[in-house]
Amino acid sequence: MSASKVYYTDLRVKNGDNLLTKLQRLIKTAGIGAIDFGGKYVAIKMHFGEPGNLAFLRPNYAKAVADVVKELGGKPFLTDCNTLYVGGRKNALDHLDSASLNGFNSITTGCQILIADGLKGTDEELVPVAGGEYVKEAKIGRAIMDADIFISLSHFKGHEATGFGGTLKNIGMGCGSRAGKMEMHSAGKPHVDQDLCIGCKQCAKICAHGAPQFEDKKAFIDHNKCVGCGRCIGVCPKDAVLPASDESNDTLNCKIAEYTKAVIDGRPNFHISLVIDVSPYCDCHAENDAAIVPNVGMFASFDPVALDLACAEAVNKQPVIKNSLLGDKMETEPHHDHFHTVSPETNWESSIEHGVKIGIGQKEYELIQVK
Structure with missing residues (x-):
């Protein structure tokens, strides 16, 4: 099998260009146009940001992607599922209020916003996971499964349970209904x-x-x-x-990979990851600490596993920002890689390995730069 293609562009721009047109150029070069979008519903899965957090992706990036989808004949909508924990996104009304507070609406993004698992997080579809070891039937937000085409737009950052939050986390955990999220976090009962x-x-x-x-x-x-x-x-x-929260971090990562398979299996899918504002913890926090490394760039691929690995390796090549949590921990913690140093109990490699095992992607990738 040939290596998966992961496309990358840095954040440098000249007069007459900007990051939004550069993002559009990236995804077009990566081959998004090979998908038949004609008249089809397109779910663009992203995180709207917990109120108080400022590291989430700006709505401008979502509009850049939605505009390309419309140009190709698709009917895009932005989507996410409600959270399991208490916060600003635990039901659809609060979730939409939080999205609006953070700048997401039909004008700023060029498309509508749907909360995929409904008002109370109970509107789900049971989706079989072919070859699943931990999950036989994933509980996925219904609007996501109703879409004809699936696109993920992820903010790549650290995560206190999974090591990092990237494409697999955005899809697997993010597309689970509230009950699905509980299943990933827990082997127990509420x-x-x-x-x-x-x-x-x-x-x-x-x-x-x-x-x-x-x-x-x-x-x-x-x-x-x-x-x-x-x-x-x-x-x-x-x-x-x-909910109980009693699964090991490795098992959590494996379940996330299996939920990802439930979402993307059997339909066209495409993935984008922006490695900017690499905060040490998830955007689900109502705050964000300083970035742990300098901004890297924007990545895109049809392979979510290769994409996550490429982003992780790109982050690990970056110098540490001293005035950050990673900078603090470098003084006291043994250094394996940036993510392990920030959250020593995590093992991000387990999500990559399990993703390969269940057939949603591969570790071998060719990194292709787009100017």
Whole structure:
């Protein structure tokens, strides 16, 4: 098998050019035009940024991609799924408010925004994972699976559980419904914070298995009946139903790879990753620490595994910014690579290896620079 092609452009521009036209030139050179977009719905999966975080991708980049899709005859929409944790994106209304606060709307992006797993994060499609070792049926936001073509637009940065957040993380974790996210994070079942529970019984109404029980008007989950679907998490108005978080980081990475396969298997897909503002932690934080390395550039490929590996290797070639978390840790931590040094308990290579194993990409790549 020949090496996958990963296309790259740096962030240098001359008079008469700009980064947005350079991004469009990159994805066209990378072959996005080989996809038949004619009249088809195109999901562009990205992260709209948790309120308070400023490291997320600007909406201008999304518009640059959406404009190319429209030029090629497609019908693009921006999309993400609701978060499992409490924050500004845990339901579709808050999620859209957060997106708007961060500058995303139909004018700034040139297309509409849909929250793929619906109002409460329960609108999902069960998608078989061919050859899945950890996941047999992924729970994917329905609007993402309804699309004819899938494009990922990722901000490449560090991550405290997966090592880095790139294309696989953006697709696998990002496209999971709230129940899907729980499945990736946990082998266990949810529990109830008694101090937050108000006894409204919404969890009991949505459960098909009678797992929520009540004592002194407070809910608890009977784990003998619970099947771990996570729907009770989505409907709780007080965020009192909490997921377990008991999977190892390696298993989490493997599940993310398998969820990625569920999303892209059997339909045209294309992937873009911007290695800029490389913050040490996820954009899901309501803050962002200083970048750990200088900005690198923009990358694109049909192969999500090769793309992640190319971006990771590009980051690891960069000098460390001293006034950053990585700079601080370089003084005290043994240095294996930049991501391990920031988050020593992580192993980003496991996502790459498992992605190769389940057939969603390969490690061998040819890096092609676009001017």
